[in-house]
Structures are given as structure tokens and as C-alpha cells.
Amino acid sequence: MRSMLLVLTLTGCSGDFWGTGTDPNADKPHDNDTGNADSGGGGDTDTDTGGDTDTDSAGDTDTGGDTDPEQVDDDGDGVTEAEGDCDDTDGDVSPDESETPYNGADDDCDPATADDDLDNDGYDLADDCDDTDNGISPEQTEHPYNGDDDDCDPRTPDDDVDGDGYERVDDCDDKDADANPDAAEVTTDGVDNDCDGDTDEAFEVATVDVTGDMGNPSAIGVDTTGTVHLVYRDGDLGTLRYLADDGSGWSAATEIISDTEVGESLDLVVDGADQLQIAYTWRSGSYTDLWFGWMDAAGVWDTGYYVDGYSSSASASIGHYVSIDVDSDNLPSFAYYDATYLVPVLADYTSFGVAIYTDIDVWWYWTYATGYFTTLAIDSEDYDHVAWFDDNALGSEAQYSDFNESTVNETIAADGWYTSLALQSDDTACVAYQDSTRADLIYACRDAASQTWSPTTIDSTGSVGSYAQLAYDSADQPWIAYYDASNGDLKVATLEAGTWATWTVDSDGDVGVAPSIAVGPSDEVVVSYYDVTNGALKVATANE
Numbered sequence: 401m402r403s404m405l406l407v408l409t410l411t412g413c414s415g416d417f418w419g420t421g422t423d424p425n426a427d428k429p430h431d432n433d434t435g436n437a438d439s440g441g442g443g444d445t446d447t448d449t450g451g452d453t454d455t456d457s458a459g460d461t462d463t464g465g466d467t468d469p470e471q472v473d474d475d476g477d478g479v480t481e482a483e484g485d486c487d488d489t490d491g492d493v494s495p496d497e498s499e500t501p502y503n504g505a506d507d508d509c510d511p512a513t514a515d516d517d518l519d520n521d522g523y524d525l526a527d528d529c530d531d532t533d534n535g536i537s538p539e540q541t542e543h544p545y546n547g548d549d550d551d552c553d554p555r556t557p558d559d560d561v562d563g564d565g566y567e568r569v570d571d572c573d574d575k576d577a578d579a580n581p582d583a584a585e586v587t588t589d590g591v592d593n594d595c596d597g598d599t600d601e602a603f604e605v606a607t608v609d610v611t612g613d614m615g616n617p618s619a620i621g622v623d624t625t626g627t628v629h630l631v632y633r634d635g636d637l638g639t640l641r642y643l644a645d646d647g648s649g650w651s652a653a654t655e656i657i658s659d660t661e662v663g664e665s666l667d668l669v670v671d672g673a674d675q676l677q678i679a680y681t682w683r684s685g686s687y688t689d690l691w692f693g694w695m696d697a698a699g700v701w702d703t704g705y706y707v708d709g710y711s712s713s714a715s716a717s718i719g720h721y722v723s724i725d726v727d728s729d730n731l732p733s734f735a736y737y738d739a740t741y742l743v744p745v746l747a748d749y750t751s752f753g754v755a756i757y758t759d760i761d762v763w764w765y766w767t768y769a770t771g772y773f774t775t776l777a778i779d780s781e782d783y784d785h786v787a788w789f790d791d792n793a794l795g796s797e798a799q800y801s802d803f804n805e806s807t808v809n810e811t812i813a814a815d816g817w818y819t820s821l822a823l824q825s826d827d828t829a830c831v832a833y834q835d836s837t838r839a840d841l842i843y844a845c846r847d848a849a850s851q852t853w854s855p856t857t858i859d860s861t862g863s864v865g866s867y868a869q870l871a872y873d874s875a876d877q878p879w880i881a882y883y884d885a886s887n888g889d890l891k892v893a894t895l896e897a898g899t900w901a902t903w904t905v906d907s908d909g910d911v912g913v914a915p916s917i918a919v920g921p922s923d924e925v926v927v928s929y930y931d932v933t934n935g936a937l938k939v940a941t942a943n944e
């Protein structure tokens with residue numbers, strides 16, 4: 401019974417399934433006939449043959465026919481979605497395009513082509529300082545000197561690793577901030593602190609004027625600010641020039657006396673007011689006179705003051721080996737050699753502005769010279785002390801006069817020339833000189849009570865000790881600059897903790913003639929000297 405009802409139900413519905421009633425001649429949609437009332441042959445009201453309401457020939461609701469949208473190139477780039485266009489709304493995106501990194505688009509429609517993190521190191525451009533090199537990223541370790549910021553951290557240096565301001569090309573040790581071209585050499589640490597190729601050298605050497613035949617002679621001094629002053633002779637023009645170094649480097653050379661044939665003998669002193677006082681010879685024709693000048697603390701020069709010569713002493717040649725010092729009133733005294741009368745002379749300027757002239761050596765033979773290598777120092781009570789070489793018939797010797805004790809012609813040592821006198825802080829007189837027979841460097845100090853001298857040989861290797869120059873630091877430590885004639889070198893000696901030490905300061909060619917030495921307020925030792933080989937003025941400065 402249930403089977404029959406089912407059959408009847410299906411049969412009853414068959415006529416209404418197509419929505420045409422029971423007319424057996426009714427038109428069926430999409431059958432391409434024209435058996436209905438529309439012009440398209442379908443059971444609808446449009447003009448096509450489909451059972452829809454649009455005007456195309458497809459049975460759908462668009463006007464583009466039945467074409468699949470994926471087959472249509474909507475963005476006009478020549479590639480459809482079906483052909484692989486991953487964004488058919490953007491004409492710049494298709495498989496025919498090249499990937500443009502970092503624009504956020506898959507330009508070439510290939511997910512395997514990176515738009516960011518091109519080097520595949522795990523860091524996008526925002527965090528990767530070089531997205532083309534997978535060896536560079538924030539997780540890498542910096543490798544110095546390769547030119548790359550390996551760890552993407554500008555604070556990690558690729559060069560100048562020690563942060564001393566010098567890159568490796570100029571820094572002899574880029575791991576030690578205390579070793580660089582601006583560092584001072586430490587003479588006891590086994591390190592080339594100043595990167596000059598030498599280790600623990602006692603002095604730094606610089607050529608300060610090589611524009612002609614410069615620096616024979618020269619005179620050097622240091623004021624209370626530590627500024628180094630240099631006066632020296634231009635051998636080509638016969639004039640005097642001036643240089644200074646305030647710690648920032650040497651100034652340009654200035655010609656301070658343009659008259660010719662000046663300064664064949666020359667000395668200077670920095671007085672208590674930081675004025676630079678100079679003594680120099682001036683040769684005119686067959687006459688040589690001694691002259692004086694000064695530079696005030698503002699740097700203004702005043703020169704051309706007559707000290708001694710033919711008009712005052714009837715000497716045609718005077719002022720040789722001149723040595724100058726000042727008293728507590730900054731008034732100068734001069735010791736020098738009179739080549740006409742073959743005697744040493746002292747000129748002491750008083751507060752009245754006049755000089756007192758004294759022949760220092762009162763016993764001499766007229767046919768033998770005395771007074772070579774005159775050297776002067778003024779003590780704390782403003783008394784003059786003078787030493788010199790007496791080459792007389794009874795035997796050559798270094799002699800000394802003390803105008804505090806009225807001591808004259810006291811013998812220091814036989815055969816002592818190239819004398820240089822300096823006073824210790826307690827006014828003890830000491831000299832450095834060369835033994836003219838043995839060609840050794842000698843140092844001697846005077847015992848005031850016994851009026852005797854105690855010579856000590858400092859250097860006896862070869863012919864040494866000529867042009868000796870002596871100065872003291874604040875601890876009364878002696879410093880002696882001298883010439884090694886055997887090797888053509890500048891040498892310096894000092895006494896420290898009871899032991900003498902000597903250094904070859906400069907051995908580049910024939911150097912070290914006519915040195916001048918000074919010690920500054922911080923015990924800085926400086927030496928000026930003549931480079932014979934190059935005709936140049938050089939300066940050596942002691943390291944710590």
C-alpha cells in the first residue's frame with residue numbers, strides 16, 4: 401500500500417516540475433526552440449535564448465557572457481589570474497614583473513622571492529644594517545678592520561678599537577689607548593708609546609727649521625707657562641730668527657734682527673717676568689761688538705742695545721762665547737771673551753742702568769789667550785759666578801771666579817775646556833766640561849769651605865764632551881747636553897739616584913754641534929742643536 405502511494409505522488413508532480421502546466425507543447429528553457437512568447441526562444445521576457453533577465457546569451461546574471469573571471473585580465477598587464485597573476489587589480493604585479501624589495505607587494509607573484517630579509521639571515525631591513533649580506537646582522541660579532549658594521553651596532557668600532565682617536569693605519573697598537581702618535585713616551589715600560597718606531601727612548605727629536613743653514617748657534621729657554629723659546633742664527637743671511645712652542649706646536653719663524661753678521665755668538669735667558677733677554681755679537685767689517693735685546697711677555701721685541709765694543713773698550717773683537725744671566729731685579733750680566741786683549745770680561749748692569757766692566761782673569765800672559773768658553777751664573781744673592789778656559793803658558797786649565805767670595809782665577813781642573821757653569825738651589829757651583837787631553841766628558845762641583853772641586857768622568861767612549869751644556873731641574877738633578885765627535889751624535893747625560901746615565905739622543909747624520917739646554921717649570925728638559933748634515937735646527941725634548 402505504501403509503494404503505490406509513492407508512485408502516485410511522483411506521477412502527480414511530473415507535470416508541474418518545469419512550471420509549464422500540463423501543456424505538452426510548452427517550451428522548455430534552454431532548448432533553443434521558439435515555442436513561447438519571447439523572442440529568444442526561452443520562457444522569459446528578454447531577447448536571448450537563456451532563461452534569465454539579462455541581454456547576453458548566457459544563463460547567468462552578468463553581461464559578459466559565461467566567461468570565467470579568472471580568464472579575464474582585469475588589470476591589463478597581459479596576465480590573467482588563471483595564468484598566475486596574483487593580484488589582477490594591480491598592473492605592476494604579475495609573474496612577468498621583477499620583485500621590488502621592501503614595497504610590501506609580491507611583485508613577481510613568486511612567494512619564494514623575498515620582499516624583505518633578502519640575505520635570509522632572519523632580520524628584516526628595519527633591523528638589518530646590510531640586508532644583502534647574511535654575515536651582517538645584529539646577532540653577528542664585530543670583526544675589526546674589515547670595513548663592515550658586522551653587528552649592526554655603530555657603537556662597536558670597526559677601527560680605532562682602543563678609542564684613542566687614531567685608526568690602525570696610524571696607531572702602532574690599536575688595542576692600547578696609551579699608545580698613539582700623541583702619547584708621551586714612557587721610558588721604562590717597554591712600549592713604543594708615541595708610535596715613532598723606538599721603544600723607551602729618552603728624548604723626542606724634531607727638526608724645527610730647515611729652510612736654509614739654520615741653528616749654528618742657537619739658544620733655548622722655557623718660561624713659567626712652559627712655552628719654549630728659541631733664538632738662532634740664519635747662517636745664509638747672517639740674521640737672527642725666533643721660534644716658540646706653547647705646547648701646540650712650533651710657531652712660524654720670525655726674523656728679529658735683520659742686520660747681517662749678527663749672532664755668531666749668542667745666548668739667552670728667561671727672566672722672572674717671563675721676558676726673553678738675549679746677548680749677541682754683531683760683526684761689521686773688522687769690528688765685532690756685543691749687543692743686547694729683549695722680548696717682553698707680550699711678545700714685543702726691542703733690540704739693538706750696545707753692551708761692549710771698540711767705542712767703550714778699544715777692542716776690535718769682543719763678545720765671543722757670550723753668556724747671559726739675570727739677577728733678582730731682572731738686570732742682566734754678561735761674561736764674554738775679548739779677542740783683542742785675549743781676556744775674559746764681565747759686564748754687570750746695575751740698577752742705575754750702567755754696566756760695570758771687569759776683567760775676570762787677573763793673571764795671564766799677554767801672548768796666550770784666556771777666556772775661551774766663558775760661562776756665567778748669578779746666585780740667589782745676585783753675585784756673579786764665571787768659569788772659562790785659560791790656555792796660558794803655565795798650562796791650560798778651567799778656571800773660576802766667584803764675586804761673592806772675591807775668589808778669582810781658582811783652578812777647577814787642568815785641560816778643562818768647553819766649560820759650562822750652573823748653580824744648584826743652594827748656590828753650589830758646578831761645571832761640565834771636556835778634558836781637552838783625553839776628550840772625555842767631566843762633571844765637577846765646588847766645595848765652598850775647602851774651595852776645591854771634585855771632577856768625575858761621565859763619558860769616556862770616544863771623543864766626547866765638546867760643546868758641553870749644563871742645567872739643573874727643580875730637584876738639583878744635573879742634565880748635560882754634549883757632542884760625540886767620534887760618531888757625530890748628540891748625547892745627554894744625567895745623574896739619577898747616584899748613578900750617571902747617558903743617551904745617544906740623535907745619530908741621524910752629523911748632529912749635536914752647538915747645543916743649548918734648558919729646564920722648564922715642570923722639569924721638562926729641552927735641547928736645541930745644529931744638524932751639520934742638513935744645515936738644520938733641531939730640538940730634543942725629554943720624555944717622562
